[in-house]
Amino acid sequence: MPVVIVEMWEGRTPEQKEALIKGITRAFEEIGVKPEWLNIIIHDVPKSNWGMRGEQASRLAP
Amino acid sequence: MPVVIVEMWEGRTPEQKEALIKGITRAFEEIGVKPEWLNIIIHDVPKSNWGMRGEQASRLAP
Amino acid sequence: MPVVIVEMWEGRTPEQKEALIKGITRAFEEIGVKPEWLNIIIHDVPKSNWGMRGEQASRLAP
């Protein structure tokens, strides 16, 4: 029944999200967790809402 | 002072959100937590950002 | 498929946790979410790890 929450910058394509979901699901299968037990939730975060090195990421990686 | 974070598919009506907030508040009152101590936060998650059974939920429940 | 994460002070009894799980489940049922779709996760947080009014809760409510 694991739950995975992913925080990442917005802007990923639907294909990248699908690949990520499949890849994370595979990672859990390798330790015995069935795909139907898993929920994966992706939060798209605007770069202006992400702080790193004391700055908004929107300034560091516009 | 409990904090409740709800992750669910976007698309709920304001009435459903209000009912949910009232219901969760009641659940805490039953164990002695006053409504003014409680914060409930709802994250609306697009189905394309939700993975289940190794797929995007947008494909399974369009 | 909603996921609920509860952050609260450690020290609740098993009976209180059970009551809380049942109450939250009921709150979701009222808006059409079946119990088998729901995951509820409780994080027990020591009061020394909880800040409120600029202090550790362990000082305010020892």
Add this chain to the structure above:
Amino acid sequence: MPVVIVEMWEGRTPEQKEALIKGITRAFEEIGVKPEWLNIIIHDVPKSNWGMRGEQASRLAP
């Protein structure tokens, strides 16, 4: 490598978010955490998705 997740009402200005990121970074520096080790993530939450005192915050503080 700490990660900080902030849940707050939407509506803050970019200047407030920048000030908040700088202030939180400073708080970690004071306990020996370098800015480049820190990720800060801000979730803007609509008031209608925030429950307090058993109500949607959008009703209490429109």
Add this chain to the structure above:
Amino acid sequence: MPVVIVEMWEGRTPEQKEALIKGITRAFEEIGVKPEWLNIIIHDVPKSNWGMRGEQASRLAP
């Protein structure tokens, strides 16, 4: 700079956690995220703190 938070039942071995970290890292690499940009955080949750089907998981899967 994605952050991944995993909520799962306590009881996994160190080897399973290591395999999971490697597998999730690989899933991100496949979409262009370098391992050094990624933080993965695992929360071990006691079954008595996990609600599913309206019950504590400790009752359903003791």
Add this chain to the structure above:
Amino acid sequence: MPVVIVEMWEGRTPEQKEALIKGITRAFEEIGVKPEWLNIIIHDVPKSNWGMRGEQASRLAP
């Protein structure tokens, strides 16, 4: 009513946690949030539960 969740390695002293709570509270005060509106929650994460650079942090920084 912001909520702040901090994920960091376990091992911080009570003094460091107190300093962190005070510093984060100050950061919010600077943008107009009163200390009594703020909840700060610290999750102590064992290094063996933290993945970075594709490894458990317990191996990289024992």
